[in-house]
Structures are given as C-alpha cells and as structure tokens.
Amino acid sequence: MDSEGCLELCLQEVANGLRNPVAMIHANDGSHRFFVAEQLGYVWVYLANGSRVDRPFLNLTQAVLTSPWAGDERGFLCIALHPSFTTVRKAYVYYSVSVKKQEKIRVSEFTLSTHDVNQLDHASERTILEVAEPASNHNGGQLLFGEDGFLYIFIGDGGRAGDPFGKFGNSQNKSTHLGKALRIDVNDNDDGAPYSIPPDNPFLAEPNAMPEIYAYGVRNMWRCSVDRGDTATGRGRGRLFCGDVGQNKYEEVDLVVKGGNYGWRAKEGFSCYDRKLCKNSTLDDILPIFAYPHKLGKSVTGGYIYRGCQMPNLNGLYIFGDFMSGRLMSLKENTTTGEWHYNEICMGKDQTCRFPKLINSYYKYIISFAEDEAGELYFLATGTPSASARAGVIYKITDPSNNPRAMLSVMLCEAADHFHPGQDVECTSVAY
Numbered sequence: 001m002d003s004e005g006c007l008e009l010c011l012q013e014v015a016n017g018l019r020n021p022v023a024m025i026h027a028n029d030g031s032h033r034f035f036v037a038e039q040l041g042y043v044w045v046y047l048a049n050g051s052r053v054d055r056p057f058l059n060l061t062q063a064v065l066t067s068p069w070a071g072d073e074r075g076f077l078c079i080a081l082h083p084s085f086t087t088v089r090k091a092y093v094y095y096s097v098s099v100k101k102q103e104k105i106r107v108s109e110f111t112l113s114t115h116d117v118n119q120l121d122h123a124s125e126r127t128i129l130e131v132a133e134p135a136s137n138h139n140g141g142q143l144l145f146g147e148d149g150f151l152y153i154f155i156g157d158g159g160r161a162g163d164p165f166g167k168f169g170n171s172q173n174k175s176t177h178l179g180k181a182l183r184i185d186v187n188d189n190d191d192g193a194p195y196s197i198p199p200d201n202p203f204l205a206e207p208n209a210m211p212e213i214y215a216y217g218v219r220n221m222w223r224c225s226v227d228r229g230d231t232a233t234g235r236g237r238g239r240l241f242c243g244d245v246g247q248n249k250y251e252e253v254d255l256v257v258k259g260g261n262y263g264w265r266a267k268e269g270f271s272c273y274d275r276k277l278c279k280n281s282t283l284d285d286i287l288p289i290f291a292y293p294h295k296l297g298k299s300v301t302g303g304y305i306y307r308g309c310q311m312p313n314l315n316g317l318y319i320f321g322d323f324m325s326g327r328l329m330s331l332k333e334n335t336t337t338g339e340w341h342y343n344e345i346c347m348g349k350d351q352t353c354r355f356p357k358l359i360n361s362y363y364k365y366i367i368s369f370a371e372d373e374a375g376e377l378y379f380l381a382t383g384t385p386s387a388s389a390r391a392g393v394i395y396k397i398t399d400p401s402n403n404p405r406a407m408l409s410v411m412l413c414e415a416a417d418h419f420h421p422g423q424d425v426e427c428t429s430v431a432y
Helices: 405-417
Strands: 007-018 021-025 034-038 044-046 076-081 090-099 102-111 118-130 140-146 152-154 180-184 213-216 221-226 240-244 251-258 290-293 300-306 318-322 328-333 340-346 365-372 377-382 392-398
Touching: 007 034, 007 377, 021 076, 021 365, 021 392, 034 076, 034 213, 034 392, 044 076, 090 118, 090 377, 090 392, 118 221, 140 221, 152 221, 251 300, 251 318, 251 392, 290 340, 300 365, 300 377, 318 365
Parallel strands: 007 340, 076 140
Antiparallel strands: 007 392, 021 034, 034 044, 076 090, 090 102, 102 118, 140 152, 152 180, 180 213, 221 240, 240 251, 240 300, 251 290, 300 318, 318 328, 328 340, 365 377, 377 392
C-alpha cells in the first residue's frame, strides 16, 4: 500500500503487437498454453516459453463483421474451450456477422484438428445460436463454462441508448435473448440439436419466455468470470462475476445468480434510470455488489477473484478495471456482512518495480482480464482502440511485496504448477 492506501503492484509484459486483444484463455491441460483472440477474428496460440505459433488457432477474419473505427464494438468477441477439452476437443466462439444485411451475433462450435493440437478444424464450424442485433453497439460478448458444465452466453441489450426497444426495453422482456445471460447444455450434442436446455433453467414454465434465459435485466455485460474458490476452504467456488457497462452515470459489478433480474433499464447501478419502471413493485431486482460514478471511469471491464499463489496479499480480491479511464481497481469482500469494499490499484514507483522484467506503466484502454492455469492474473490493453492497430499488449499482474513468506510461496507454487518430467523447475522469486 502507498501512503494513501492504494494497492501498489507491478507488471510484466507477456506479449505485444496485438490488434485489440479481446480475450485470453487456457486449456487447463497442463500445457500452459494461452489462446489469445483479436477482434479481427484471429485466435493465436502462445506456448509456455512465450513463443507464438505461426499459424493461427482460428482465422475467422473473412466472416467477422468489424471495422477499423476506434471503439467499434462489433467483431470477434470471445472464445471458450470445453471444460473437458483434453477429451471433448471443442471450442466455442462468439462473433458479429452480417447475414443478408442484417447484423447478428453468432455463437459457433469448432472441433480441434485431428493432426494439430494448436489449430481448430476450420471446416467443422457448427452454428449454435444466432441473435439479430437491432443496432451496432451493445453486442455483449462473453462465453464461459460454469462449474455446472453448462455454457453461459452474455448478450447485450441490442444497442442505441436507454434500451428503447418496445414498451419496457429488451432487457426486461423475457421473450428475447437480448439483454440476457443465457445458459445452454452443449454436451453430448454430436447426433442431434446443437444444444439442449438445462432442466433447472429458471423460466421454463413461464409463457413466452426464452428457455435459454438464466438471468435478465443486463445492459451490456463485458467480461465475466467464474470464481475458483478459496484454495484452502473452497469458499466462493462457482460464483459468477460480471462487469455491466453503464449508460450515463454509473458502472457496475454484479454477482450473477439463477433467475436474477439486474434492473436495467429501470436502474443503472443503484440509481433509477427509468423512474416509472424503477417504481414498479414487480421489479424485484438484484443490486450490484459495487457501482462507481463516471468520474472514476465510463466503461467497466470485469475481472477475476484472485486465487493464485504467487501473490498471497491479493488472495480473495476481485481485480477489475475501466476501459475508458484505464483505472485498475479491486474489491474485497467482508465475509461477515457480505459487503464489498473498494480499493484502487496503483503502479509501484520506479524503486518498487526495480526488479528485472518488471514495469510500472501500461496502455490505458483495458479490454479484458485473464487467468492462467495456476490462477495468476493478466490483463489485455491497447494504446489505440482499433481492430486494425497493432497496439495491444498482455500484462501479467505482479505483487512486488518483498517479504520472505511471499518468496517462499512463489517458489513452492512455481515448483508445483510448472514442473514437467524432463524439464528444469523454474522459480521467478527474484521478482519478489
């Protein structure tokens, strides 16, 4: 902490020269590979030694709808690997397309190549879901698998401002997929429909409601994550955190639960946006765990609960950021009251980040956060928010705290997580 109580951290640059890197995932297969998606429609494989495979894991640039305009929200937006990727060799992608001049969101399934573990079979694409977009913004763009093994899809409210579609807007209308968190079952789908509906989805019995809906009343959730749970107790495991981008005044972080209504367009953060809807006694919305005004930032980028072992001082903190202000932030839960307390993250001074390979500055446009196989945290940012600019960088978050316990923890963690037969154990405790 600095004298003002700001949490001081340093960074390591992992990769650069990327064009709006929107997502970074791992296969959880012991290979320690990273799969990094660019908004244009490329997905690249970075090996454990930091090198990038020459051929892309996936190239959808001919199909993806995007542009070089700064701030264009369309494009290739997310990729998720099946949680049993070592045996169920499938990947799921979320991207913008134009079909007969109609803009749509497409969620597709690909199968891994039979001859190259670092490439998908491009001919294997199977469309899982398509949703028409009435406007070019608020495309959502998150895919992830929950602890239950189901695929979660987060779709924006359809765009424009104030969710103007219909009497109550799309987000409060359960007869559309827009403004929703969806949950589907893509397991055992080879011989039939591309997905089935989990039997406990919350609105199956409600007339006219889309059966895929898991939660609703969301505006434009950008970056969600599943909590791994405390390494010792398992507490928190499976919780679903999302950043939901605000309208005019507030950005929010939500804990998404089955059947939850997150308030939009009745509410923005804790505040009323549509006063008539806000006062409706049937709203029964779930409030954010945290909301912040636009003097701090204007476009939240959701992050992760830290559950790694290289930075014990950060254990249990929710680390997130803001795309427009470049602010890095954290939330800490009071497990007694359930309240979340805010603390800003600062870059350490030159003296603090003096160790080899550490830096204390970054590009301000924070696009996404990521987690590696060991639970260590990263974020993806760019200096020019355009899908054509090679200004994107991947940063690893590092705690420079110089205490023996942290050093020992790192050495044990590195040895446990990165040892492979026939290779030397490499510990990075010098950075601590």
